[in-house]
Amino acid sequence: MDRGVVVSARLSASVIVFVAACAGAALAETEFRLELPAPDAALSRALSQVSLSREAAGNKEADAQDLFGAARADYARLIGALYDEGRYGGTVSILIDGREAATIAPMDAPARIGKVEIRVDPGPVFRFSRATIGPLAPVTQLPPSFRVSEVARSSAIVAATGNGVSAWRDAGHAKAAVARQTITADHRNQELAAEIALDPGPQAWFGTLQMTGNERLRSARLAKIAGFPSGEVFSPAALEEVRNRLRRTGIFSAVTLTEADTLRDGRLLDGELTVVEAKLRRLGFGAEVSTSDGGKLSGYWLHRNLLGGGEKLRLDAEVSGVGVGSGGTDYSFGARLDRPATFSPDTAAFLKTEIAREHEDDYTLSGYGLSFGLSHIFSAKLSAEAGIGYEWAKIEDGAGELIYRQMTFPMSATWENRNLPADATRGTYAKLDLMPFYGLGTTGSGARLQGDFRAYRGFGANDRFVLAGRAQIGGVFGSDLAETPRDYLFYSGGGGTVRGQPYQALGVRELQGGTLHTGGTRFVGLSAELRAGVTEKIGVVAFYDAGYISASDFFGDGGDWHSGAGLGLRYKTPIGPIRLDVAAPVDGSTGDGPQLYLGIGQAF
Known part of the structure; x- marks a missing residue:
């Protein structure tokens, strides 16, 4: 040509x-x-x-x-x-x-x-008079446009060639390549003949991993975290898994993993890994304020490589309920130590503890907890965690003082499939927490279940309009209301559940002959938002939230609903959108008057 x-x-x-x-x-x-x-x-x-x-x-x-x-x-x-x-x-x-x-x-x-x-x-449109490629791996999928009589687009030739080579690599032929390519244009008949010959090369196995760039992280731990599959049949997907493992540790600011140019001994493919370690320490903070929940300040300190083996230590502190008219100011401090690549490259061990002092409308809590366990990443979207722990809490309310002590067996699974977790325009998210607990002394035994499910759908150019939905569900099973730790119970109202209703406004009155306000054992929360971009930085939101609390069952006669709705503004920043929402009660007897919410990040 x-x-x-x-x-x-x-x-x-x-x-x-x-x-x-x-x-x-x-x-x-x-x-x-x-x-x-x-x-x-x-x-x-x-x-x-x-x-x-x-x-x-x-x-x-x-x-x-x-x-x-x-x-x-x-x-x-x-x-x-x-x-x-x-x-x-x-x-x-x-x-x-x-x-x-x-x-x-x-x-x-x-x-x-x-x-x-x-x-x-432009001249006339040419069509394929010949479109051949081979030899092909058994699972090769060629583009439908690469066939005789179709428009002879160059992109179809490129796609067919790329698919042919990729299929051989997926089958373990690491050095598959194009051996010969002949493309002839017949201008008289306006036809194009494309003939592509592939060279699969021998099937290859992973060899050894050469590592450079790690200064503080020990080489043995780097190899364990990477999980390079030496001895296994070559797979591009396996190489990408190694890259993902290294990136998600947060230890490195850059990760480069390349294949050796040639096969060693005619069948072994070695890997060459170069890493750049990130700064050891990181500090972050957040702030939110609402007329019903009060102000909340949070911060954390992170060490990425505490003992030289990739151990991550994170300290979190939070002060909430600042300036709120009822209840009081809450304080919490937590610490978590994670050790990656424990038992397997995708399994981490963790140890965490938390102490808290909470002033709620109907009780004051002083408590602490300690737990340890394992977390495992099954895929880029699915992860899970399980552990064992001990919790102690002292509750002071109108009935006096109670002590709750229990062994806990927390388990959780998370599905993350959003395009941008901080400001999603499409995808889904789900998290399910199940915590069986065994009461000591007068504390009851049972299980606490909590689920959070979210979905997003974008419309228009560049997803200018986004429809977002959220469903929350919670329940305590097996223990009586009076024997259940108070912080295990559910409330509705405030920025995390129903905007427009006061913080934790909806509960139940079951204890002390129905005179004591407390949380329920059943909870349902529903939220919907319509987000619209006005400019590249500014957006508006219309939303509706509803919540249900009961001490007996879901959607029964013994429970109550309330709801709220409002409008909001969003301003995009590099760390997430700044959120300003104004909401008012729509239904229920728990609130009166508008509520204001200000924070960083979408409401969900």
Whole structure:
């Protein structure tokens, strides 16, 4: 095929795309035109999208030298775009103030450019007269467009070649490659013959991993965390798993894993790993405020490699309920130590503890807990955790003082499939927590179940509109209400459940003959939001929340519902959107008047 540049003859029935831009003193005003012999909106759009001249002409900071360089580069880009449309007989002419750009020597580049004209004669559409590739691995999926009589798009040839090589690599042939490629254009019959020969090469097994760059992390621990599958049949997916394991530890700021250029002993593929360790320590903080929940300040301190084996220590502190009219200020402090690659590369061991002092409307809690266990990552989307712990709490309320002590067996599973967890526009999220507990002394025994399920769907250009939904469910089973630790019970109201209703406004009155307000053993929360982008940074939200609490069953006569609705503003920042919501009660007897919520990140 001839990829040369041909200056086109005079064109008729022009389709013109016009862009004018101011580009500083050297480029006062540049006019851009793209002309075709006949109207073709799709082709005009495809050519415009790859043109660097169009982009430079619309850039106010581009000068004449930038535009000249873009024009010379456009010959190859536009020819490539024509090939992708199945047009192999086209011509391209690029005129700079009437002079063909290809004929202007680089040293004679103009100091000022007033007009750039691109004239394209696309020529006829070619179709495949032959489309063969082989030998193919058994599971190869070729693109439907790579077949006889289809439009001979260059992208179809590229896709077929890539799929053929990838299928052999997936089958363990690490050095599969293209052995020969013959592409012949028949201009008389407007046909293209494509013949691609593949060389699968021998099946390969993983060899050894060469590691460099680790300074504080011990090499033995780096190898354990990476989990390079030495001795197993080669798989590109296995290599990507190694990369993902290293990245999610948070120990490294950069991870590069490459394959050796050749097979050792004709069948072993060694890996070459280079890492750059991140700073050892990190400090973070957050803040939220609402008229019902009060203010909340939180912060953490993180050490990424405490003992040289990748151990991660995180200390968290939180003060909430600041300035709230009822209850009081709550305090909590927690510490968690994680050791990656325990028992297997995808399994981590953890030890955590927490102490807390909470002032709620109906009780005051002082307590602590200690637990240890294992977490496992099953895939990029699914992870789980299980452990054993001990908790102690002293409850002070209108009935006096109670002590709760229990052994706990917490388990959780998390499904994360959102495109952007902090500001999702599509995908799903689910977390299910199950905690059986065995009471000591007067504390009851049973299990606490809690679920959080979220879904997102974007609409319009760049997901300008997003419909988001959330469902929460909770229950305590097996223990009587009076014997259940008070912080295991459920309330509704506030920023985490029903906006527009006061914080923890909805509970039950079951204890002490129905005179003591407390949490329920059943909870359901429903939330829906419609998010709309006004500008690139600013968005608006309309939302509705509802909550249900009961001491007996789900959706029975013994429970109560309440709800709230409102509007909000969002301002996007690098750390997540700043959230401002104003909500008011819609249904129920627990609230009166609007509530204001301010924080960082979406409500869910």
